[in-house]
Amino acid sequence: MIKKYIFNVQALSEPLRLDIFLSMQEIFSSRSMVQNIIKKNQVFVNGKKAKASILVSNDDEIAVELSEDFNLIIQPEDIMLDIIYEDDDILVVNKPKNMLTHPTSKEITGTLVNALLYKYGYEGLSDINGIMRPGIVHRLDRNTSGLLMIAKNNKAHEFLTEQIKNKTAKRNYLAVIGGNLDKNEGTIDAPILRNPNKLEKMAVIEGGKPSVTHYRVIENFKGYSYIELELETGRTHQIRVHMAYIGHPIVNDTLYGGQKLKVKTQEQVLQAYKLKFTALKNDDIIELEIKPDNDIEKVLKYLRSNFK
Numbered sequence: 001m002i003k004k005y006i007f008n009v010q011a012l013s014e015p016l017r018l019d020i021f022l023s024m025q026e027i028f029s030s031r032s033m034v035q036n037i038i039k040k041n042q043v044f045v046n047g048k049k050a051k052a053s054i055l056v057s058n059d060d061e062i063a064v065e066l067s068e069d070f071n072l073i074i075q076p077e078d079i080m081l082d083i084i085y086e087d088d089d090i091l092v093v094n095k096p097k098n099m100l101t102h103p104t105s106k107e108i109t110g111t112l113v114n115a116l117l118y119k120y121g122y123e124g125l126s127d128i129n130g131i132m133r134p135g136i137v138h139r140l141d142r143n144t145s146g147l148l149m150i151a152k153n154n155k156a157h158e159f160l161t162e163q164i165k166n167k168t169a170k171r172n173y174l175a176v177i178g179g180n181l182d183k184n185e186g187t188i189d190a191p192i193l194r195n196p197n198k199l200e201k202m203a204v205i206e207g208g209k210p211s212v213t214h215y216r217v218i219e220n221f222k223g224y225s226y227i228e229l230e231l232e233t234g235r236t237h238q239i240r241v242h243m244a245y246i247g248h249p250i251v252n253d254t255l256y257g258g259q260k261l262k263v264k265t266q267e268q269v270l271q272a273y274k275l276k277f278t279a280l281k282n283d284d285i286i287e288l289e290i291k292p293d294n295d296i297e298k299v300l301k302y303l304r305s306n307f308k
Contacts, residue, residue, distance in 0.1 A: 005130075007062040011236070013193040013205045015055035018045065022062065024199060026104045026132045042066065074103055074132065079115035084147060084288055089156035089280040091116075091135070094290055095148050097266040101139040102132055112136075116150060125150070126157035137161060138171075138234055145293045146173070146272025159280045164234060172274035173229040173239060174218075174292055176299050177248040178259035180225050184217040188242040192235040201255060202237045204245045211235045213242045219300075221307040224251065224259075226300060240268060251299065263302045265295040 007025060019038060023031040037043060038052045044063040045054060056062065082094040093112065095101065100111040108114075116125060116135055125135030128151075135150040137160045149169075151157035163169035191208030195201040204211075212232035219226040225248070229239055237256070243249050244256040251258050253268035274289045292300070 002065050002067060005064045005066065007064070009056050009058055009060040009062065011192070011194050011202070011209060012056075012058050013196045013203070013208065015057045017052065018043070018050055018054045018056050018062070019052035020199075021056050022064070026102070037064065037066070074108060074113060074117060074134075076118035076121070077109060077114040078118050079110070081115050081119060084290065085286060087279060087281055089152050090160065090277075091150040091152060092275060092286075092288055093148055093150060095140055095145060097143050097145045097293070097295065100142050101148065102136050104132075112148070120152065124152055126152065126154045128154055128157045138164065140272055141237065141240075141268075141270075143267035144270045144272065145295075147171075147275045147288060147290065148272070149275065149277060156280050160277065163277055167232060168278065170274070170276035171231045171234070171272060173231070174271045174273050174296055175227055175229060175239065175243070176251045176269040176296065176303070177225050177227060177243055178251060179223060179248045180220055181215070181217055181227070181248060186215055188213045188215070188246060190242060190245055192238060192241055202235065202241045204241060209233070209235055211238055211242065213239055221303045224303055224307055226303075239270060261299060261302065263299050265299065269295050269299050271296055 019031055019034045022028055022034040028034050035052050041049050042065045043050055045056060046061055083091065084094050085092040095112055100107060102113040103111050113134060122134055127134055129136050137149050137151050137157055140146060140148055149160050151160055189212050190204040192202050192211040193205040193208035195203040210233060214230040216228045217225055218228055231238060240250055240253055240256045249256050249258040250268040250270050251261055252265050258268060271293045276287045279286050
C-alpha cells in the first residue's frame, strides 16, 4: 500500500535543490536515501516527476509516494511528563531542557512525543502533523524549556492553531540577554527565513516571513538584561534570531552568538513561562504561568552578585 507525504516549501531565502530540501525533513535519514527515492520516480514537484537537481522555491508542493512500511515507528517511552493543565481535549506540559519536542530521522528516542505516546497512544493525540509529531501544535527548541500546548484530537488541534494564527493565544518567554536595551519596552518586526549559508540556522532576510516579537525589560545589570518576550508570530528560532539581529543575543546561545557566562547552562537562557488560550470544551480562558527554570535562577543569582 502506498502512502503519500506532502511537503509545502516555506521559509527558504533562495531556491534549493530538491534532494537537499527533502533530506532536511524529519522522515528521511540521509541525502542518499532521498536521491534513491527520487530515482525510483516516487517524488513529484507541483504534480510532475522531478529530478534531484531541480530547484524548489517557496510555495512549491512536493509529493513523495512511499510504501507504508517505510514509516519510522516511534516507540512509546515511560518518561515523566510535567503536566501543568489537562482537560478532555488539550494538554499543557512543561518541557525540560535537553529534550527534543518530537523525533527526527536521526533521533527517535527520549523526545516529548515518545513520552506522550506512552501515556496517550496515537489514538489519544491529534494526527494533523503526521506520524512524527502526534499532538504537537507548536514546538520548543531542544534547549528551551517551558510550556507547550498538546492537542488530544484533531478538532482541538485546529482550534488551537486558529488561536495562534489569530493571535488570541498568548505565548510569553523569559530570557537573559547580552547588553542593555535602549528602551524598556519595544517591538522587533523583522522577516525571518532559513539562512542560505547555514541551513540549521534562521536569519532576518528581506522578503522573509513576517515575524514580530515584543519585549519588556524586567531587570538590568551591567552588560546584561533580564527580559520578558511575547510572540506575535511563531517562526523557527524567532526569539533567538530577533535578539541576535538587534545586537543582544541570548546568553549562552552558541548558535546565534550569545555571550558566554561563567555559569554553566543548557545553551540559551530562554524559557516559555506563560500561556493564555481558550479551552475547546467550554470557551474558558486558560492562563498558566510557571516559575523561572533552574538555568534562569542560577544566572540571575550570579548576575545579582557580580554585575549590579
